[in-house]
Amino acid sequence: MNKKRTITLLILITVFLISSIYNSGITDTIAATNPGITIPVLTPEDEQVGVAKMMVRSNDSALVENYISYIGETFDVNIEITNYDIQAIENVSLVSPEWNLTALGYSEDDFTVVGDYNKSWSIINSATAESATYTISPLVVGTFVFPASNVTFTYTNGTDSFSLSNSITFRVLEQDRSLVVEKFILVSLEDGGSGEEEIDARIKVEHNFTVIIRIRNFFHQEINLTSIDNEPYNSSSFVYNVTHFATNESYLGIDETFEYSYEVHTLFTGDFLFPNCTVTFDLLDDLIFGIEEISNEVSLEVYEPIYEGPDWALKVPMLAISKYFLIPNENGTLEKRIKIEQLNTEIVTVIIEINITNIGVVTAYNLTIIEQVYNDWAFETEGVENWFNVSLSQGESAIYRYNITAKLLGSYKIEPTEIEYEFQNQETLLWEVEYYSYSNTLEITIKIDLPEISKSLEWWITIGISFGILLLAVIPTIITFVIYRNRRKTQKGT
16 A cells, blocks of 8 residues: 555656656747847837927027916927937837827817927937927916827837937916906895996995905916005995905915905995006016006996886886777767678778877887788788887877778788887886787678578578478379389289
């Protein structure tokens, strides 16, 4: 038993040793039997070939890796490849990641890139340089990074290599080097305003509003500033704290905004002007002091509402628009109807009247009366004009008339009259335009004129028709009976 175990153990050891030797021999063989394949050893940046990727600053043509631009500017990017080695490099290829903006997480709507961001050269000799240039035109505000460009090449001794450039970063501002000072008025909806920042605002009397001063720094450096607002003209019409008109900010960074505000209370109605706000600032890097910038002016209308309650009859014009046919009576007066009938025995011209009455208290202005005109195969219309009324105040009326003649059998509707008008909003005092009101419709029917038949004649006609029906029913029966009877006699004779 022990002998058998010893033999088994020797066999396993022998198999393990042979397998190890065989595997070791395969590895050595693969390494030794591929002399025709050259695997290049690539260094991240070949020290013998330098690649510099720089932006050209617009104000002094300096080459920089970080740049501040603005929407509307176009600046250059220069990529220079310099061969410092004692031997030439061949098959030089430049590939910049900017060629695929989507892969960088950007969009073509962010900026346009035009030029040689990808380029190739057959050879760059020792101690010489080649370059490629493209332009960037920013379209949106933001900070953007273009990663390193890659340059691959082959030394004349057959060695492949590559070099990477530096990355570049550019920041896009809304404007070029400037300080923007803006002045606004904010009136809440409750105080009769729009609830938005405005430079031409409105407010109810005895209400409050806010003056806002906003300062934005588009210089490429920090600034400090002092802002002093000017009091409104007719300052006695307002209540405010003049100490809140001035403020300062020690350090306002690039593309940063500083804002302050103060409250004002209105006392009287009228139109008012608030003058410019003056800002004095220093450019700290350039050691330039005492530069001035001024804001815009703002205007304000202070008004008193005519009516602010819930009753719509006191807010808008109330127009009653009536439309009638005018039909003569036996006594010679005209009767108003909205529905009439005519016979086709004669063509009768009918008068149509439009009556517009303001039954409310708010005046309607610039009333335009729009009437549908029927001048076709069914109707003829005469007397419709370009009617216009300057105004209708409470209780006032305007009457317009024209003629219409129906020519064919049938029932027809005369469409409503349309009134377009304007009025002054009694709460905001603003003008409301393109308001419409409508009248009722009219209906006219043209019938056939049938002759009138007397009662006695109608009786004899009824008898005649009944007798005729009776004959039509009896005569066929009699004829059938006679024929059948004759046929029976013939049959008996046979």
